Amino acid sequence: MKIDLDNQLFQSALPVLSTIESHGYEAYFVGGCVRDTLLELPIHDIDIASSATPDEIEAMFKHTFEVGKEHGTIVVLHNDVPYEVTTFRTEGAYSDFRRPDEVQFVRNLEEDTLRRDFTINALAFDHYGNLYDYHQGLPDLKAKLIRAVGTAQERFNEDALRMIRAIRFASQLGFTIEAKTFTSLQELAPLIENVSIERIRIEISKFFQGEFFHLNGDLLPESGLPPYIKAFSKIDVKAGIAGLKHHLKPLIENELTREESFVWALFLHSAGINEKSTIKRLLSSWTHSNQLIRDVQDTIQLLLATDANQLNSWLVYQFPDYIVKQMIDYLGAHQNEKRTELLKLYEQLPIYHRKELQLDGRRIMQVLNMEKGGPIVGKLLLEVEKLVVMGQLENDEQLLLNYVKQAYQSTN
Structure with missing residues (x-):
């Protein structure tokens, strides 16, 4: 299958792929930009995977910086636009249920896709728009199905946040979570205790804002995850x-x-x-x-x-x-x-902000011959502001000053 990469985001990133390939390495567009292009949805970010190691990427581009070099990611700046380039890799055990204890760089795209979370996110385009699909991601896209790459238990044990991501994608895309994947999610729900609340919050917010939340919102309570998320305990x-x-x-x-x-x-x-x-x-x-x-x-x-x-x-x-x-x-x-x-x-x-009021604290001090301000200034300013807003006093400087003088005299 071949796709026209006519989106400006792809076009702007193609020189990065070309540079990598000109040095004898492979490079592909991967992840959400591929998935959403196939779904004819807007794309927002471009991610690139390559057979080149981080050191090799740094050597071929003038402007780079590290964001996770030990895990294979280097940011390449091209025309002032940052692109994350991640080396093909396999991963070791996930003792913290979040990050691999070690990674091993490989030169093969198919091996790299084995570590992806879901089949619909394990797709890749080369610079010609040819699709690479090693896990039946395209059929799952057409079937509107969220299915783990390989074994769901392995994927969720690697990174427990993927359980939240599954229901988030269901809310955003209107997809169904494949039965075995959802069963594994329910069984492994306690693992979410190992994930930081910051990472969970980002996914939950996206879940709440999904275009299909009204259809798939119940997946959260059905997942069995909330009891293991401490921040949900009082809700x-x-x-x-x-x-x-x-x-x-x-x-x-x-x-x-x-x-x-x-x-x-x-x-x-x-x-x-x-x-x-x-x-x-x-x-x-x-x-x-x-x-x-x-x-x-x-x-x-x-x-x-x-x-x-x-x-x-x-x-x-x-x-x-x-x-x-x-x-x-x-x-x-x-x-x-x-x-x-x-x-x-x-x-x-009459006004939408205090700055639109034709009077301020300094002017009140001047007209009342006050060398220093005090609570009375704030009180008078608030009083005239409220009267103006309620339509009981016109927002005219002289009228406001007259009111302030009278109100001040009545309190002294």
């Missing part, structure tokens, strides 16, 4: 997944964006977790960033206020624009009448 995963499927289905069907913070917010809300402190504690255990944690808290608070009919201009103003717009899209997809109310409140806000 009703089954309830969270059921609610998230309901929340996301219309968003997926309407091809609306589903940001990482948004899907985590809906997951926690569905599991009955709405308290800010609890959200922070749980998401911190997942090693989420402080920014994502704040976004999740805001999303849930806005959702609760919407459900409780507590929306008003001041409340809407206090949330970041992207949180409000995301909620508007969400409500619209669910044909919720609250969308109209929220959209109207948002669009009619």
Whole structure:
């Protein structure tokens, strides 16, 4: 089978393959870029496998840097674009269920594919677009099947994260996990305890955001993995997944964006977790960033206020624009009448940020003849900001100053 490599990402990377081949070595496009091209999906990253060793790769390119040389990977910079080039290899035992204790470089592509996780990821293109498939990956693609290369137990024992990756691919691609592969996954679920929470979090987020999550979301609780993931211990995963499927289905069907913070917010809300402190504690255990944690808290608070009919201009103003717009899209997809109310409140806000206010703390100090600021300055600024947002005071500097003077005098 031959494919036209007309995608610009392939075209830009072809000189790297040509350089390697000009030195007498083999080089191939491998992994997700091959799989997604065959599925006619967008590709985002280019990975290259070669018979050349890391030292040989470094010798033939001017600009390289190491990211895992001991495991065979060198990054080649070509036209300022980084390409990971990994040497064909076989692997030893995985005593930590994550990385091989040792690798042995080989010169044969077929040997290299034996270490890949799933057949659909063990495919390769040469620079002519010829397909190399040693494990029936193409038939599995056509059958929409996720099947381990060789024996699933061996692959999962090598890297336990592959169990999470299996359900993530099912969510992203809408594929079925082959029966023996899924049975092995369930049997070996305890091995996930050996994987860092950072690696698990990345896969779970992609799982939540998958285009087919509403169809394959139940694979997570069915897998038996959650009880062995400590960060899930305080969460009703089954309830969270059921609610998230309901929340996301219309968003997926309407091809609306589903940001990482948004899907985590809906997951926690569905599991009955709405308290800010609890959200922070749980998401911190997942090693989420402080920014994502704040976004999740805001999303849930806005959702609760919407459900409780507590929306008003001041409340809407206090949330970041992207949180409000995301909620508007969400409500619209669910044909919720609250969308109209929220959209109207948002669009009619006199200002969207404090920096738009025609007054600041320094100006207040000047007009009140204050040499040093204090709590009163912040209090007055907040008061006029709220009045402007609520439409009770026009955003005009002189009007705001008059109000500040009167309010200050009344307190003294």
